Amino acid sequence: MVNPETGLHVLVVEDERVVAKDLQLTLTRLGYRVPVTAASGAAALEAASQRCPDLVIMDIRIEGELDGIQTAELLRERFDVPVVFLTAYADQATVARAKQLEPQAYLLKPVRLDELRSAVEIAIYKHHMLRVQREREHRMQRRLELAERLASLGTVAAGVAHEVNNPLSFVISNIDFALAELQTQTLDNGNPAWMRELVQALGEAQTGAERVKQIVSDLRAFARPSSGRPERQNVNRVLRSAIDMVAHELRRTAKVRTDFGDVPAVLANETRLSQVFMNLLLNAAHAVAAPGAAGHEISVRSYVDGVGRVTIEVEDQGCGMSQDTQNRIFDPFFTTKEPGLGTGLGLAICRGIVTSIQGEIKVESREGSGSRFIITLPRAPEPGPELAAVSSIPPLPTTTIRGTVLVVDDEPLLRSVITRMIGSEHELTLVEGADQALALIEAGERYDVILCDLMLRRHTGMELHASLLARHADQARRMIFLSGGAFTSEAGEFLRLMKRRHLSKPFTAEELRAILQHHLARWGLSARPSQRATLLSTNHA
Secondary structure, X not given: OOOHHHOOEEEEXXXXXXXXXXXXXXXXXXXXXXXXXXXXXXXXXXXXXXXXOOEEEEEOOOEOOOOHHHHHHXXXXXXXXXXXXXXXXXXXXXXXXXXXXXXXXXXXXXXXXHHHHHHHHHHHHHHHHHHHHHHHHXXXXXXXXXXXXXXXXXXXXXXXXXXXXXXHHHHHHHHHHHHHHHHHOOOOOOOOHHHHHHHHHHHHHHHHHHHHXXXXXXXXXXXXXXXXXXXXXXXXXXXXXXXXXXXXXXXXXOEEEEEEOOOOOEEEOHHHHHHHHHHHHHHHHHHHHOOOOOOOEEEEEEEEOOOXXXXXXXXEOOOOOOHHHHHHOOOOOOOXXXXXXXXXXXXXXXXXXXXXXXXXXXXXXXXXXXXXXXXXXXXXXXXXXXXXXXXXXXXXXXXOOOOEEEEEOOOXXXXXXXXXXXXXXXXXXXXXXXXXXXXXXXXXXXXXXXXXXXXXXXXXXXXHHXXXXXXXXXXXXXXXXXXXXXXXXXXXXXXXXXXXXXXXXXXXXXXXXXXXXXXXXXXXXXXXXXXXXXXXXXXXX
C-alpha cells in the first residue's frame, strides 16, 4: 500500500462546499496534501493544469457544463491521473457511463473514514502499478524494435561484406601481380627512382587493401547467422577481431593494452564469442569515459589458469561499481545507464553465451577503482575430421600438377584475375553462369576441377552442385567453391558439408594454387610438363 506520509497531492472535485471541506480536512489528517478543491469541471481542469494531482476524488454530479464523468475523461486524457468517483446516488445510465472510464474506486456519500483511506491508497497503488506495467511494455517494445533493427543491420552488413569481397578480390590480386612483376624486373642501370616510388605506392595500396579485407572479414563474422554449432576457436584471434570491430569507440575514450598468452583453442560459435568480447570492451569504454573514472586504460589478457582453463580478462580503470550493482549486473534489463542508452540485456546475454559453452563469467569491482570481468572457458578437445575448418588451405606441393579447370563466376574482373593467377599453369575454361557450365558438361566436357562462385546471380553454386550430383556425380565431386561470405544458414551449412572444398574471397594466388594442387593430387592426377595453358573461354566479357 501507499504510505500516506509521502504527502501525495489529491484534488477534490465537489460542488457541495461542506462535503468538499470535510473531505479536504480528512485527507489532510491522513497525510495527503489537498491545497485546493474545485466545484466544477472547468475549475478542476484549471487546478490540474497548474499542478497535476496524484489522485482526483470526483463527484459524478457537479455544477457547470461538464459533469463529473466528462471531467474525469478529460483529466485522464490530459494528465493521466487516476480517479475515484464520489456519489450519493446515480441512475443506471450514469453508472454505465462511469464504468467505461474504469475508475479506480467508487465512494458513497456520506464517506466513512476507513473506506476513504482504503479507496485512496488502493487507487494510487493500482495506478502506480499500471504505470509501471506500461513503462515495462514500452521498454520491451523499444527493445523488440532495436532487435529488429539490429537483425536488419546484420543482414545489410552481410550483404555489404559479400558485395565488397568480389571487387576486393581483384583489387588485392592485381596489386599483388603488379608488385610481383615490378620486383622481378632488372635494369642495367638498376632500379630507377620512379620504379622504387611505384613499388612503394603499390605496397601502401596493398596495406590499405589488407586493412579493408580485415574489416570485411570482421563484418562477415559479425553478420553470420549463429547456427549454434560450436567449432574450434582461436581465442586470441577472436579477441583481436573484437578489438578491431569496436576500435572507433575505444579510440575516443581509452588506451587498450593487450597481453595474449599461448592459450589452447576453445569450442564455441565465433560470432557469439565475439559478441561477448565486444560487449565487455564497449562497457569498459563507457566506464572509463564516465565521471569518477580512475584512468583511461583498458587491458585485455588471455592465459591458462591453474586448472588448465582458458581465461580472458577485460579490465578497465573506470568508475567501478557498488556491491549492490555487482550483485545485479547480470540480471536481464538491469542497467545503470541513462534511459535510452542501454537495454540492460548485454551482460545477461554474455552470461548466457558463456554458460552455454560450459564457461563462467564473473566481475570484480570497487567504486572509483575500475572493474575486471573474468571469463573462463574449457579447452576444446583435440580436433577430429569433423572439426576441420571448411576454409583451411593446404600447403603448396613441391611438384606442379597441371589440370583442366572450369571457372564459373559472374564477375568478369574476377575471371580475369584468376586467369592471370593460374592461366599459365592450367587449361582454363571461363563461364559466367551455372547454366553455361551445366551445358558444357551435358555436352560431354569433363574437368579436373570446377572452380565455382557460391552465390551466382541466376543459379547459385549450390544449385549447380545439386544438378551435377544428380546427373554427373563425378563432376560434382570436383567442385571447389569461392565465397565472399556465407550469410544464410543454408549457405553456411553447405560450406560446412564441403569441408575443405572452399576458398574465401579475397584470396591470394598462393592460396588458389595450393588448394588446386592439393585436390588435383587428391583426385589422382600426376605432375605434367609445365607449359603455357590454352585459354578456352565461352564468355569474353
